[in-house]
Structure formats: C-alpha cells, structure tokens
Amino acid sequence: xxxxxxxxxYGVKGNPxxxxxxxxxxxxxxxxxxxxxxxxxxxxxxxxLLAGGGDTSFKVRIWGARGSVPVSGSEFRRYGGNTxxxxxxxxxxxxxxxAGTGIRPAGVSMLRxxxxxxxxFFSHFHYDHVLGLPFFAPLYDPSIRLEIWSGHLAGxxxxxxxxxxxxxxxxxxxxxxxxRAAVVSRDFRSGDVINPWPEVTVRTGSLNHPGGCxxxxxxxxxxxxxxxxDTEHVEGAPDANVLALIENAxxxxxxxxxTDEEMKSxxxxxxxxxQEGVRLCxxxxxKKLALFHHDPFRTDIELARIEARAKxxxxxxxxxxxxxxxxxxxxxAAKKQV
Numbered sequence: 068x069x070x071x072x073x074x075x076x077y078g079v080k081g082n083p084x085x086x087x088x089x090x091x092x093x094x095x096x097x098x099x100x101x102x103x104x105x106x107x108x109x110x111x112x113x114x115x116l117l118a119g120g121g122d123t124s125f126k127v128r129i130w131g132a133r134g135s136v137p138v139s140g141s142e143f144r145r146y147g148g149n150t151x152x153x154x155x156x157x158x159x160x161x162x163x164x165x166a167g168t169g170i171r172p173a174g175v176s177m178l179r180x181x182x183x184x185x186x187x188f189f190s191h192f193h194y195d196h197v198l199g200l201p202f203f204a205p206l207y208d209p210s211i212r213l214e215i216w217s218g219h220l221a222g223x224x225x226x227x228x229x230x231x232x233x234x235x236x237x238x239x240x241x242x243x244x245x246x247r248a249a250v251v252s253r254d255f256r257s258g259d260v261i262n263p264w265p266e267v268t269v270r271t272g273s274l275n276h277p278g279g280c281x282x283x284x285x286x287x288x289x290x291x292x293x294x295x296x297d298t299e300h301v302e303g304a305p306d307a308n309v310l311a312l313i314e315n316a317x318x319x320x321x322x323x324x325x326t327d328e329e330m331k332s333x334x335x336x337x338x339x340x341x342q343e344g345v346r347l348c349x350x351x352x353x354k355k356l357a358l359f360h361h362d363p364f365r366t367d368i369e370l371a372r373i374e375a376r377a378k379x380x381x382x383x384x385x386x387x388x389x390x391x392x393x394x395x396x397x398x399x400a401a402k403k404q405v
Contacts, residue, residue: 131169134360147389157287251342288397
C-alpha cells in the first residue's frame with residue numbers, strides 16, 4: 068500500500084495545469100494561458116492506445132551513463148563517456164531524465180525523428196547532470212514544447228531560478244533568453260505523482276545525496292522503469308524510498324559508481340555500489356538492473372569485469388553504455404484517464 072499521494076497533471080481534480088508553476092521562462096515567449104495550453108495539447112493527442120493498435124512499446128535509451136565528468140579516449144569507447152541522460156518513450160510520448168552531456172546527441176536524434184513535445188525531469192542540478200542543457204538543440208527550435216521539472220529543492224529554489232542561474236555570466240556567454248522553444252518550468256515535491264500525459268505516470272521519491280536528489284519511477288502499459296541516480300546507501304539498511312520506486316520494476320537504472328570495497332573510502336560522496344543495486348533489486352523483485360553513473364576513472368576493461376561479476380550475482384544486471392536501447396512491450400492497453 069502506497070502512502071497518500073499528491074497528483075499533478077491531466078484530469079486530476081484540484082490540480083489545474085498551473086498549480087505547480089506553469090510558466091514560460093523570463094525573456095522567452097510570453098507565459099502561456101493554462102486553458103489554451105490544455106486545449107491545444109488535448110487536440111494534439113493521438114487516439115488513446117488500445118490493445119492491438121498503435122505503438123504501445125516502452126522504449127528506454129541511454130544517452131549518457133558516466134558520472135561526475137565526461138571522458139573520452141580509447142579506454143572508454145565501449146561504455147562511453149557522456150554524463151547522465153536517459154530517454155524514455157512511452158507509446159511515442161517522450162521523457163528525458165537529466166541533461167548531462169548525453170542530452171546533446173539525444174536532442175539531435177529527437178529533431179530527426181520529429182519529436183515536438185518533451186518532458187525533461189531533473190534528479191538534481193549538479194554539474195554532471197546539467198552540463199549538456201545549453202547544447203540541447205530542441206531548446207532553440209520554435210516548434211518544440213519543452214516542460215522542465217525539478218523537485219529536489221522544493222521550497223528553497225524553483226526550477227525557473229535554477230535554469231536562469233545555469234546560463235548566465237560569468238559561467239556561460241549567453242542567457243537562457245536565447246531559447247526559442249516554448250519552455251515551461253514546473254516544480255513538484257518529493258512523493259508527488261505526476262501525469263505528464265494521461266496514460267503515463269511518474270512517481271517521485273527522495274534519494275540520499277548531498278544537496279538533495281529525486282528518484283523516479285515511470286509507469287506505462289503495465290510496465291515500470293526506475294531511474295535512481297544519485298544516491299548513497301547505508302550499509303545494512305535498505306533505502307525504503309528506493310525500494311518503493313523499484314518494486315517489481317522491469318528495469319532499474321541505478322547509481323553504481325563504486326564497489327562495496329571502494330565505498331569504505333568514499334562515504335559522503337553521495338553514491339552507491341553495484342552490489343547494493345543487486346541487493347535492492349533482489350529485495351524488490353525487479354527484473355533488470357542497469358549499472359549507471361560509472362566512475363570517470365573506470366575503463367572499459369574494468370567495467371567489463373564489474374559487469375561480469377554483477378551478472379553472476381544477478382542475471383538481469385548489465386553495465387549501461389552510451390547509445391544502448393531496451394524495449395518493453397506493454398502488458399496492458401494504455402488508456403486515457405477520465
């Protein structure tokens with residue numbers, strides 16, 4: 068039984084679209100009227116997905132799996148060097164998680180495939196998770212609608228404030244006012260349940276990381292994928308928030324920056340181990356485990372050794388790599404919420 072949940076999104080009484088800060092960024096296009104936006108988006112929605120018709124697949128693509136800082140060179144070719152960015156497509160709906168350097172190739176791919184409506188969720192705003200945002204091509208395309216969400220600093224700093232701080236002097240040559248996409252910043256609190264589209268549910272929960280961090284669980288068509296990055300486990304005390312987010316998940320993308328042995332000298336860094344990922348997935352009944360947020364010093368040879376050990380311990384485990392794709396077919400028809 069889940070605790071009482073606060074929902075944000077379509078068709079939820081008492082939560083109009085602007086309840087959590089539906090607003091365009093300052094100096095971009097004028098703030099949209101919530102009623103007009105709702106009407107336009109509903110008109111643009113495809114026919115509800117029914118069994119046997121339309122794209123009902125849940126697709127996941129890893130655009131960046133490295134942690135802390137991007138890397139390159141012959142020692143990192145197999146698993147890649149881009150920092151965190153994960154794309155999820157739910158029957159054609161597009162969600163992104165974090166905007167590390169992996170979001171640059173993600174943006175190019177989206178424009179080529181005709182994606183025009185994107186929801187971007189931030190786990191937090193540390194450098195490796197935001198570094199690629201100014202180089203996300205859809206940000207400068209006037210045909211794109213981009214909703215950007217964060218909740219790790221709820222009540223302290225808004226998504227809008229963080230975005231404005233990211234692109235300004237002396238750290239960046241231009242301000243975010245250069246954007247041409249219809250950008251909307253939205254805020255939520257840990258534990259909120261978000262419906263960016265009627266048939267897609269995003270659950271949220273706090274992670275153990277300096278400065279705060281949010282973990283996500285995306286549910287669509289009877290499938291579930293969890294994004295758990297970044298978090299530090301406490302030895303012998305499984306994180307209840309993480310267990311709730313990954314319960315019976317088809318895929319868990321987990322912060323596996325270190326090994327249990329390395330954790331002894333890295334306490335307080337805010338990261339976890341592949342072994343803890345295995346323990347959590349076993350306890351929660353998860354199916355697959357993607358080791359994520361690879362240490363920037365970890366070479367392909369070293370990651371391959373860790374991957375082999377992880378597979379022995381948990382057959383569904385693998386080390387995530389840049390460009391990797393996974394597809395899950397829906398178990399049930401995705402329907403619009405009433």
